[in-house]
Amino acid sequence: DAKTTQPPSMDCAEGRAANLPCNHSTISGNEYVYWYRQIHSQGPQYIIHGLKNNETNEMASLIITEDRKSSTLILPHATLRDTAVYYCIVRVATGIQGAQKLVFGQGTRLTINP
Amino acid sequence: EAGVVQSPRYKIIEKKQPVAFWCNPISGHNTLYWYLQNLGQGPELLIRYENEEAVDDSQLPKDRFSAERLKGVDSTLKIQPAELGDSAVYLCASSLGSGVNTEAFFGQGTRLTVV
Numbered sequence: 270d271a272k273t274t275q276p277p278s279m280d281c282a283e284g285r286a287a288n289l290p291c292n293h294s295t296i297s298g299n300e301y302v303y304w305y306r307q308i309h310s311q312g313p314q315y316i317i318h319g320l321k322n323n324e325t326n327e328m329a330s331l332i333i334t335e336d337r338k339s340s341t342l343i344l345p346h347a348t349l350r351d352t353a354v355y356y357c358i359v360r361v362a363t364g365i366q367g368a369q370k371l372v373f374g375q376g377t378r379l380t381i382n383p
Numbered sequence: 384e385a386g387v388v389q390s391p392r393y394k395i396i397e398k399k400q401p402v403a404f405w406c407n408p409i410s411g412h413n414t415l416y417w418y419l420q421n422l423g424q425g426p427e428l429l430i431r432y433e434n435e436e437a438v439d440d441s442q443l444p445k446d447r448f449s450a451e452r453l454k455g456v457d458s459t460l461k462i463q464p465a466e467l468g469d470s471a472v473y474l475c476a477s478s479l480g481s482g483v484n485t486e487a488f489f490g491q492g493t494r495l496t497v498v
Contacts, residue, residue: 312387312474312491312492313426370428370439375424
């Protein structure tokens with residue numbers, strides 16, 4: 270399994286960019302990097318995913334290094350509502366019908382401070 | 384469009400009692416997942432369905448847990464009998480297929496407390 274390593278917690282000031290790092294040094298060539306977040310008492314929410322190119326959507330940007338061994342999720346203008354646990358996930362092949370599953374780690378608890 | 388709907392939102396039961404959780408996935412999503420989340424931990428997969436077929440239940444404790452997805456839409460997860468250690472949040476998710484380039488959408492979960 271391609272596992273991920275994230276810092277357990279981070280702080281960021283409101284209005285600033287929040288940069289969340291993730292290491293996935295054992296990632297395979299066909300495995301995608303996914304980011305989810307979980308706000309207190311809610312289910313995980315999909316943010317973004319990518320294979321090797323940088324990706325951007327309305328929520329965030331995903332920067333993947335050229336060797337694909339690490340990535341950074343960027344929230345460009347963090348707000349108090351972005352306080353959550355952020356999970357970096359490498360989509361793992363199950364070997365069952367060629368399908369993939371999400372394997373969550375413990376994530377990074379991001380706190381946005383006013 | 385409604386997201387993944389789970390009920391109940393909260394459940395408190397005494398140990399050794401049975402309990403059931405219900406999930407209604409996003410319309411048209413053929414893949415359905417049940418996850419277990421212990422306090423302070425990330426979610427862990429219990430079972431995955433492709434339509435009505437359970438294609439990955441390797442992490443489901445089959446002595447007390449069971450699940451079904453009749454007609455390939457709604458799903459029910461059951462525990463019988465419940466133990467104190469089953470206290471956790473049970474999350475349901477659905478996706479349009481389970482390929483590597485497919486995002487899953489989660490419900491709000493059912494928080495189970497066994498006393």
